[in-house]
Amino acid sequence: xxxxxxxxxxxxxxxxxxxxxxxYVVCIFIAILFLFPIVWSAISSVKPxxxxxxxxxxxxxxxxxxxxYGKLDDYGRGVWSYVGNSVITxxxxxxxxxxxxxxxxxxxxxxxxxxxxxxxxxxxxxLMIPFQSILIPLxxxxxxxxxxxxxxxxxxxxxxxxxxxxxxxxxxxxxxVPREIEEAALxxxxxxxTMLYRVMFALVRPGIITVGIYAFLNSWxxxxxxxxxxxxxxxxxxxxxxxxxxxxxxxAIDWGALQAGLMVSIVPCVVIFLLLQRxxxxxxxxxxxxx
Amino acid sequence: MGLAAFRTSSxxxxxxxxxxxxxxxxxxxxxxxxxxxxxxxxxxxPLGMTIFMSLHKWSLMGEHNFIGIQNYIDLLTRDSQFWxxxxxxxxxxxxxxxxxxxxAFLLALLVNLPLRMIGVFRTIYxxxxxxxxxxxxxxxxxxxxxxxxxxxxxxxxLGLVDRPIIWLADPNYVMIAIIxxxxxxxxxxxxxxxxxxxxxxPAELYESARVDxxxxxxxxxxxxxPLMRRTFALALVLSVIGSYLAFxxxxxxxxxxxxxxxxxxxxxIYKKSFTDFNLGYGASMSIVxxxxxxxxxxxxxxxxxxxxxx
Numbered sequence: 001x002x003x004x005x006x007x008x009x010x011x012x013x014x015x016x017x018x019x020x021x022x023x024y025v026v027c028i029f030i031a032i033l034f035l036f037p038i039v040w041s042a043i044s045s046v047k048p049x050x051x052x053x054x055x056x057x058x059x060x061x062x063x064x065x066x067x068x069y070g071k072l073d074d075y076g077r078g079v080w081s082y083v084g085n086s087v088i089t090x091x092x093x094x095x096x097x098x099x100x101x102x103x104x105x106x107x108x109x110x111x112x113x114x115x116x117x118x119x120x121x122x123x124x125x126x127l128m129i130p131f132q133s134i135l136i137p138l139x140x141x142x143x144x145x146x147x148x149x150x151x152x153x154x155x156x157x158x159x160x161x162x163x164x165x166x167x168x169x170x171x172x173x174x175x176x177v178p179r180e181i182e183e184a185a186l187x188x189x190x191x192x193x194t195m196l197y198r199v200m201f202a203l204v205r206p207g208i209i210t211v212g213i214y215a216f217l218n219s220w221x222x223x224x225x226x227x228x229x230x231x232x233x234x235x236x237x238x239x240x241x242x243x244x245x246x247x248x249x250x251x252a253i254d255w256g257a258l259q260a261g262l263m264v265s266i267v268p269c270v271v272i273f274l275l276l277q278r279x280x281x282x283x284x285x286x287x288x289x290x291x
Numbered sequence: 292m293g294l295a296a297f298r299t300s301s302x303x304x305x306x307x308x309x310x311x312x313x314x315x316x317x318x319x320x321x322x323x324x325x326x327x328x329x330x331x332x333x334x335x336x337p338l339g340m341t342i343f344m345s346l347h348k349w350s351l352m353g354e355h356n357f358i359g360i361q362n363y364i365d366l367l368t369r370d371s372q373f374w375x376x377x378x379x380x381x382x383x384x385x386x387x388x389x390x391x392x393x394x395a396f397l398l399a400l401l402v403n404l405p406l407r408m409i410g411v412f413r414t415i416y417x418x419x420x421x422x423x424x425x426x427x428x429x430x431x432x433x434x435x436x437x438x439x440x441x442x443x444x445x446x447x448x449l450g451l452v453d454r455p456i457i458w459l460a461d462p463n464y465v466m467i468a469i470i471x472x473x474x475x476x477x478x479x480x481x482x483x484x485x486x487x488x489x490x491x492x493p494a495e496l497y498e499s500a501r502v503d504x505x506x507x508x509x510x511x512x513x514x515x516x517p518l519m520r521r522t523f524a525l526a527l528v529l530s531v532i533g534s535y536l537a538f539x540x541x542x543x544x545x546x547x548x549x550x551x552x553x554x555x556x557x558x559x560i561y562k563k564s565f566t567d568f569n570l571g572y573g574a575s576m577s578i579v580x581x582x583x584x585x586x587x588x589x590x591x592x593x594x595x596x597x598x599x600x601x
Contacts, residue, residue: 023406030398031415037430037475038418040441055438056447104326111319119327126334130536130584132557133577136570137340138333140353160333163326192318221423223539224557228565239425243543255439258429265426273421277414280421284483 038266045069045259052256068256072264075245076233079261082241085151086220089237092155093219094212097162101211102204104163105170106196110182120167127164135228142229149232157229158219166211169283173207174200210283213276217269238265341574349571362575372551373576376559379552384534387470391530394474395481400511402482403489413486417479424476428543431472435459435544460549469540469553477533481526488522489515524595528588535584556580 044052045068047061052068072079107113108120138157139148147153177200185199226237236244242261245254273280345362349355366373402413419427434440435458443455458468492515500510538557541547547554547562554562560580564573 020406023401023404027401027406027409027412030401031412034416034419034475034479036441037427037434038422041430041433053439056444057439057441100326100329104323107319107322111315111322113317113319113323116319116323119323122335123326123330126330128585128588129334129338129581130532132536132538132560133581134334134337134341136564136573136577137337137344140340140570141333141337156329157333160329163330167326192322196322217421221426223423223425223542224561227542228561239423242429243425255433255436258433262426262430262433266422266430269421269423270418273418274414281483284487 038270041259041262041266045256045263047256049254049256052259053254068260069264071254071257072260075257075261076236076241079238079241079264081234082236082238083264085235086238089151089155089158090216090219092152093158093162094215096155096159097166097215098208098212100159100163101166101170102196102208104167105172105174105204105207106200108167108171109174111192120171123167124164126160131161132224135225138225139228149230149235151235151237154226154229154237155219157225158215158222162211162215162218165214165283169211170204170207173204177203206279206282209276209279213272213280214283216272220265220269341577344571345575345578347571349569349574351568351570355571358571362572363579365572366575366579372554372559373556375551376554376556380535380537380555383466383469383537383555384531386466387473387534388527388530390470390474391478391481392526395478395485395526398478398482399485399489403486413483417483419476420480420483422476424539425543427472427476428540431468431475432459432544435468435472459545462549462552465545465549465553469544472544473537473540477530481530484526484529485519485522488519491522492518520595524592527595528591531587531591532584535580535587 043061044057046064046066047058047068048063048065049067049071051058051061076082104123108116142148142153142157145153147156181199181203182195185195190199221239222237223239226240227243230236230240233244238261242258242265245258245261344355346357346359347355348358348361398416402409402416422430434442437443437455437457440455442458443452446452447455456464458464496514496518497510500514505513536557537555538561541553541555541558542561545553547558556576557580560573560576563569563576
């Protein structure tokens with residue numbers, strides 16, 4: 001095989017080499033287009049505040065200065081308090097989505113029970129309905145449960161939005177575990193719950209991580225539901241707060257603070273994605289193509 | 292051999308054991324119940340309530356009286372902004388869907404090439420997709436700004452414009468500006484989706500075509516494209532639905548302006564419901580939007596249905 005490829009390239013080394021170089025140039029050019037907005041924002045966020053708002057913009061900072069990040073403390077109760085809100089909401093959403101999806105995925109993959117198919121279709125069918133169309137009554141339901149304006153209430157809604165994807169992924173993950181493992185454990189006297197905890201948990205961990213990443217990103221980034229449900233400024237999540245930094249009811253737009261705020265919002269997503277990319281893309285293919 | 296014997300015997304045992312025990316009949320229900328309850332309380336119930344509310348005049352305080360289909364009549368006959376929004380959202384969808392599709396397909400072809408380090412480029416092109424839409428909208432508000440924004444500075448540097456373009460407030464430029472920002476944010480997602488479809492095609496099919504003398508473009512035309520119909524259908528449905536539900540970018544980047552030209556349907560529902568507090572009316576618009584989306588998805592799935600099995 002190797003010799004075949006070599007002989008082919010040897011026949012026309014020039015054109016093949018130049019074709020390769022050209023492709024890399026194209027790749028790099030496109031990469032610059034995609035990276036530019038994020039990198040430019042990162043660079044600008046560490047400019048001294050005056051340079052960050054300079055018109056026209058300057059290129060590199062004259063010195064590295066974190067004053068823009070410091071200024072984030074002046075917005076509302078200080079940006080870190082809203083970062084805290086977003087973190088709390090994301091943690092509840094991640095724990096809730098992974099636990100509910102794992103339990104349900106196990107139930108659907110391994111047990112027969114009355115109305116099983118109806119229940120499964122019911123959960124998956126919610127994928128067809130855009131959540132935007134049910135936000136009005138959800139607002140009333142949360143009010144009825146006295147959960148309006150609470151991070152917990154917002155997280156409950158986010159968990160529900162994650163369920164069709166999560167249950168689907170976890171059911172497939174459990175279904176791919178060989179039955180022999182459970183049967184051996186059953187002979188050892190495991191109950192279904194201890195089986196799930198002691199035996200299955202380790203085997204389905206990739207699925208759980210996938211569900212967790214999507215839950216985190218969707219909760220961290222969600223805008224419309226948070227905008228509607230969180231009417232008190234103290235409970236704003238980060239995306240809502242950033243909009244008010246922009247929209248100017250704090251006066252003129254502070255571009256330096258905005259760039260710093262954007263970085264605070266972007267960096268966790270990028271880091272989590274880069275660390276757990278494998279699981280993220282696995283979720284995309286498992287959830288999308290097979291479905 | 293011994294293993295196979297063990298497998299069949301234990302399988303039989305497991306099945307009969309499950310059937311015999313009565314308690315085991317409900318074990319599965321126990322595991323799935325929390326997810327079912329969440330779906331009922333926070334999805335099915337509000338869906339039913341949306342239909343119920345759409346038949347009422349319903350204020351934020353909760354007073355409501357039944358008015359039949361009056362909301363729908365008002366919506367279809369009196370609300371010119373609803374029609375403007377529907378038309379605007381449709382136009383936006385018709386422009387952005389082909390843009391995303393063509394660029395995503397070309398990128399997928401590129402990152403599917405057997406080049407060293409191509410995985411790095413794949414990751415880079417996908418990166419904006421993990422950022423929030425709200426965050427990326429704000430990022431583009433800054434990039435597109437006429438005074439401090441990089442886009443105008445670059446265009447000026449290249450000598451393409453004399454004076455900065457006020458992208459988001461100029462009726463001639465607002466659509467293209469938003470489309471560029473959304474393509475940047477979402478095209479990587481569609482790229483990965485299409486790439487997965489490409490890689491799912493068995494390599495032998497290409498190989499036998501190559502033996503028959505098919506070049507790259509012929510393989511593309513006669514093998515890849517036909518076999519990717521299901522993937523195209525999925526990506527198309529996701530893109531059209533996503534565009535019809537657009538809100539964040541218009542709320543953040545243009546606030547519906549200039550001259551109320553960029554008020555999408557969801558934005559108009561939001562305004563009617565949570566600025567004018569006419570919840571029943573908002574609910575009736577939600578139902579109309581829902582019906583439109585379901586019809587569109589069904590049509591697309593039917594158009595791109597896949598009869599081939601491979």
